[in-house]
Amino acid sequence: MDDQPFSDPASLLISEDHYITRLLHASGVALDSLGVGGAPSDPRQTWRIVAENWHLFAGTASGYWLEEALDQVLEIDEALDADSADRVFNQIQNRLDTPDFRPRALFERFKxxxxxxxxxxxxxxxxxxxxxxxxLPGRVIPTFRPDRYLDPENTQFGSSVERLLALTEETATFEGYLAALRGRREHFLHHGAVSTDHGVEEAYTHDLEPSDARRLFQRALDGTLTPAEARVFRGHMLLEMANMSVEDGLVMTLHAGVLRNHSSATFQAHGPDTGHDIPVRTDFVNGLRPLLERFGLERDFHLVLFAVDETVYSREIAPLAGFYPSVYIGAPWWFLDAPDAISRFRAAVTETAGFSRGSGFIDDTRAFLSIPARHDTARRVDAGFLARLVVEGRIRTRDAERIADDIVGAQPRRVFKL
Incomplete structure (x- = not known):
């Protein structure tokens, strides 16, 4: 908020970007040496390590994003390798020390x-x-992310719910718990939020009777739920979040199919979000049926489904979005927001759901300087896909031009109620 300059090239471009650090780790580089998880490290030495190993990123989306950031944003015209590491580091540092490369200036430059x-x-x-x-031109808005407040198997569940109830002055009952969550959603709406975000390993929902929900909530607070009961409660709370979205209009986004913290040793040493979250198979059709039975036909309810299991695009997500007015296909996410994967995504969903049932391209990145490259890539891939349909006589040129414009602007505004 204070528009402080970025401190150094390594902390800006490397340490927080687990796309980069995970592949270096796979090749024997210690995460400590990269500053992962807040570990103390020498930024220049971190940069040298990356430069010495830059050949590992040939052909990867991560390599492309960083090279585009170096070239197009930071205006570095020298290839990165062991010999150029210090020179490139110095050039970037000089850029970051100027007003034109502060966060607000880049926010405006990226439009x-x-x-x-x-x-x-x-x-x-x-x-x-x-x-x-x-x-500030443009909007910076919050998103309601309640995962730790909904999952009894999260180690922070009990303390988080206790703080939630204390802040909202609600009772430690299931009804008080729901009222507290509603109150915080209202707070987010007041500050410009348009959506909630839910990161789950499985797209599982469950519709409990009120008496059963009350009973499981009390046992969740006591820490006595079995794993099966915790799963049911978690699934019911996703359904409750959908119910609240029907009430208050917040778009519900579901990022499903990731096993978090796959490496226990890495989690213990460096914490979460350090590169070892791994995709798993996901069942949207059966898992979401209880939720969609209740709310799937609500036209003001928007449910955006994101996946990292690309087998579900044509088999499950596109058919769901092609029937339920509430369901939208989320843009390729995480391991799939890369050129070839975006192309496969378009081929998988378009014949069933067309273009209108998608979220439009939105990026999900911590690598701030990669934002222009990610959007440029998505637009180029989509333009190529549309051009092929025109050449094959499957759509008209004027329709392709309209769609190309719609999916980058009007569509995400429409889906996310902007």
Whole structure:
């Protein structure tokens, strides 16, 4: 919010980008040496390590994003390798020390209309309020991310719910718990939020009777749920989140199919979000049926489904979005927001659901300087896909031009109620 300059090339481009650090780790580089998880490290030495191993990223999307950031954003015209490491580091540092490369200047240069953060339900969102009043072009909006408050198997569930109830002055009953969550959603709406975000290993929902929900909630607070009961409660709370979205209009986004913290040793040493979250098979059709039975035909309810199991695009997500007015196909996410994967995604979903049932391209990255390259790539891939359909006589040129414009602007605004 204070528009502080980025401190150094390594912390900006390497340490927080687990696309890069995970592949280096696979090749024997210690995560500590890269500053992962806040580990103390020498930024210049971290940069040298990356440069010495840059050949590992040939053909990867991660390599392309960083090279585009170096070339197009930071205006570095020298290839990165062991010999050039210090020179490139110095050039980047010199750029970062100038006003033109501060966060706000880059935000304006990238012409960002909307940037959404994911935030804890108890966040006061004072930073968002200050940004809204600062005259920043474009919108920086919060997103309601309640995962730890809904999952009894999360080690922070009990303490998180206790803090939630204390802040909202609600009772430690299931009804009080729901009222507290509703109150915090209202707080987010007041600060400009348009969506909630749910990161889950499985797209599983369950419709409990009220008496059963009350009973499981009390046992969740006591820490006595079995794994099967915790799964049912978690699934019911996703259904409750959908119910609240029907009530308050927040778009519900579901990022499903990731096993978090696959390496216990890495988690213990470096914490979460450090490169060892791994995709798993996902069942949307059966898992979401209880939710869709209740709310799938609600036209003001928007449910955006994101997957990292690309086998589900044509088999499950596109057919669901092609029937339920509430369901939209989320843009390729995580391991799939790369050129070839985006192309496969378009081929998988379009024949069943067309273009209108997608979210439009939105990126999900911590690598701020890669935003232009990611959007440019998606637009080029989509343009190529549309051009092929025109050449094959499957759509008209004027329709292709309309679709190309719609999926980068009007469509995400429509789906996310912007």
């Amino acid at each position: 960002i209309d909307v940037l959404a953060t994911t935030d804890d339900p108890l966040d006061d969102l004072a930073g968002h309020a200050a940004l809204r009043e600062s005259g």
